[in-house]
Amino acid sequence: MTDPLASPPDRRPGGRTARVRAQVLDAVRAELAERGHEGLTMEGVATRAGVHRATVYRRWRDVGGLLVDVITAAGEIDWQPPDTGSLPGDLTALNEEIQQSLVVQPSFALALMAASFHSEQAARAQTRLWTDRYAQCEVLVERAVERGELPAPHPDARSLLVAATAPIYHQLVLLRAGPDPRLPRRAARAAVLAAAAGAFRAPRQDREESDREESDREESDREGSA
């Protein structure tokens, strides 16, 4: 029996098929680099890869499918979150990495975001990618807790991570501001300060009296004197 690694009917992964795949993915990367994520077209990829259009359509369905394959093939699997020894340092490094990924030409991250509006396939891949990354990054918070950087009512790791990283996307994607070399550090610092001040408390972990306390606080947040 052949390798049980590829268990679903990977009917014929050998020679030509693999070669075509490599050619096409190379072509995607090249097209992306010189035309940008908007100039990425099935026809262009097929031509550059020296492959018939129908082949590309059959195997990848649409542009989103191409991007998904490129990204998963990029060996994203062995990515590791930063480990600088402090939570602010880790988050800053993470943010710098994110900023880099959005600014570099070509930006696969940006291309994937654009594609996710057309292709359901790409949208799911994107969600999966980010979810995995955030899950991997939760260890940053755990390490910080072990080091005693965060006091007793431990924050919800996911919320903390989102708060730390979201401003980067916001500035670069939505506001289309140029990359600010200070932003990664500032956003990281703000999130850590918020966490230290008691934000991001876990939603419904082992319920203690902190639940009641939070309800009270939020209720009082809600009401203004206007």
Added chain:
Amino acid sequence: MTDPLASPPDRRPGGRTARVRAQVLDAVRAELAERGHEGLTMEGVATRAGVHRATVYRRWRDVGGLLVDVITAAGEIDWQPPDTGSLPGDLTALNEEIQQSLVVQPSFALALMAASFHSEQAARAQTRLWTDRYAQCEVLVERAVERGELPAPHPDARSLLVAATAPIYHQLVLLRAGPDPRLPRRAARAAVLAAAAGAFRAPRQDREESDREESDREESDREGSA
């Protein structure tokens, strides 16, 4: 200042021209409502509006142009930031409004984001829209300062606002999570806590010794023991 898009020789704003515009914009809204932002096509709009395709192309150039016109025509101008009497309350209300705008069907915000990847026109409109909104919202922070909610080293309003609102977009657009009714309040609270703890200090306002202090802090943030 006068908008170069609308103000230059409005040569013939009268009768038929205005009627066509109204028909087309109505058609855009209707198409958006029943097909979503992805099914919005020039041809579809033209047909529904009972207008020739070429007319739509001539006057609006592309889908992004249509969206821009719909949005500016929607009298977005007289939008007012919330005023609940407290900073957390204001930010929570703002976040709820944002979440609503992203969840409601059809979502113009989402459509504009999608279009901004194709159309330079839409991209600039989006940037302008958000920039204006954030500028308008800076008054929230000023009011909070006046009320004494934020201690002496006043935060940079823009940074605070971004930190408060970014997680909403992040969750709904990037992570495609369902709307979380708690998130607006949580994100607002986190930003306020961070601000109270000294985050978001103005970048290069009247330089005081706080500059040096911040440099030191950030330097120490940077270095880890790993």
Added chain:
DNA sequence: ATCCTAACGCGACGGTCGTCGCTCTTGGCT
């Protein structure tokens, strides 16, 4: 060595997209 068929090549098709040159209508001005 042989067979089977997954996967690719190929050409053609119908549909959509954006543009162009022309004519016709009509708003706005005299």
Added chain:
DNA sequence: AGCCAAGAGCGACGACCGTCGCGTTAGGAT
């Protein structure tokens, strides 16, 4: 009332897009 040009209608075009059916090639298993 009459002029005239902005702007809409119209049809055709070329380019692209996605699909289909069929013939050919070449993995992989016997």
